[in-house]
Amino acid sequence: MQYDGRMTGNQNxxxxxxxxxxxxxxxxxxxxxxxxGIVYDEERLAPGAHxxxxxxxxxxxxxxxxxxxGDGSICxxxxxxxxxxxxxxGDPEIEQRLEHTTAPLIRQCLYAGLLAAPRSGIRDVLLRGTSAPQAAIVRLIWPLLRRTMVTGMNARPHLLPELIARVERELDWLDLVLAERGNHLVGQEFGRADLTTASLLAPLALPQMEPVKSVSAGIEWPSSLAPFLASWAERPTLKWVRNIYASYRVPLSNAL
Ligand SMILES: N[C@@H](CCC(=O)N[C@@H](CS)C(=O)NCC(=O)O)C(=O)O
Incomplete structure (x- = not known):
């Protein structure tokens, strides 16, 4: 086990x-x-408040x-x-690429489209389940926060063609990996590499399973992204992600 070990006021x-x-x-x-089967509470935070x-x-x-x-340390x-x-x-090589290359690229690409589209609904999605005071503050400072997020992620709309091409290369890679490995990335059972791949690709696959479904409800995909999401939807990787969600995503916690 590896975690920060810093102590907080969360003891017991x-x-x-x-x-x-x-x-x-x-x-x-x-x-x-x-x-x-680990029981936990979830505290959803607004950007900035986090x-x-x-x-x-x-x-x-x-x-x-x-x-x-429970002992007050942080992971x-x-x-x-x-x-x-x-x-x-787990499969450290696949998971490292997903965590450090694929997932930030997907985020940069989707935010480059969503943050530039005033009616995308992304502000409300970011605030879903956060406290009323946090949501009120973010609504007030949204124009500034939106710009900060664009800068922080380099999510600039003019980069979209290049970002979309790079996302397609990541999907090409995963289509090949899945073609070689079959239904599960490691062994014959659902495990960590499957969970990592499915969760980090979920923003492209849009599985209609909880909690992802309600967390992202209300998004209006702008015309800069919608045709690409539609054309990717039937790619083997994204079909696999939706199947994995349908088969294995059972929310057990009494989180929000
Ligand atoms: N490699 C990290 C990445 C986590 C990450 O980038 N989280 C984003 C949300 S998608 C975040 O917290 N961004 C705000 C910040 O870094 O202050 C992980 O796997 O947890």
Whole structure:
């Protein structure tokens, strides 16, 4: 097990998973906890508020997911959280590429389209399940926050053609991997590599399973993205992601 080991005020309390609601890394952590039958509460944070919360906890970075353990220590990062759950069936090489190349690219590409489209609904999706005061503040500062997010992720609309081409190359790679390995990436059973791939690709596959379905409900895909999402929908990888969700995504926790 690998985690920060920093102590917080969470001693003797239930596990608490801090998330940014639509984050695919947060979904990866949620699903692993659910899969392992680990009971936890989820605290959904608005962008910006998450920085104050993580700083107050003394975390080494602001990124989510972050799991507050019952002994008060912090486990930050989806990879570490999966380590902590002990979920078997990992493939470090595939998971590293997904975590460090594919997933940030998907995020950059989708936000480049969504943040530039005033009626995409992304602001409400980012605020779903967050506290009323956080949501009120974000609505007030949205124009500034939107620009900060564009800059922070380099999610600039003029980059979309290049980002879309790079996403297609990642899908080409995964189509090949799945063609070689069959229904499960490691062995004959659902495991960590399958969960990592499915969760990090979910924003493209759009599985209609909870909690992903309600977390992202209300998104209006702008014309800069909609045709590409439609043309990718029947690719082997994205069909596989939807099948994996339908077969294995059973939300068990009493999270939000
Ligand atoms: N490699 C990290 C990446 C996590 C990450 O980038 N999370 C994003 C949400 S998708 C985030 O928290 N961004 C805000 C920040 O870094 O302050 C993980 O697997 O947990």
């Amino acid at each position: 309390r239930r596990l608490l998973l801090l998330t940014l609601p639509p984050s695919h890394y947060c979904e990866r952590a949620r699903w692993a906890l659910d899969r392992q 920085m104050l919360r993580t700083k107050r906890l003394g975390a080494s970075a602001t990124s989510l997911p972050l799991l507050l353990l 930050q990062g989806s990879d570490r959280i999966l380590d902590w759950t002990g979920l078997p069936g």
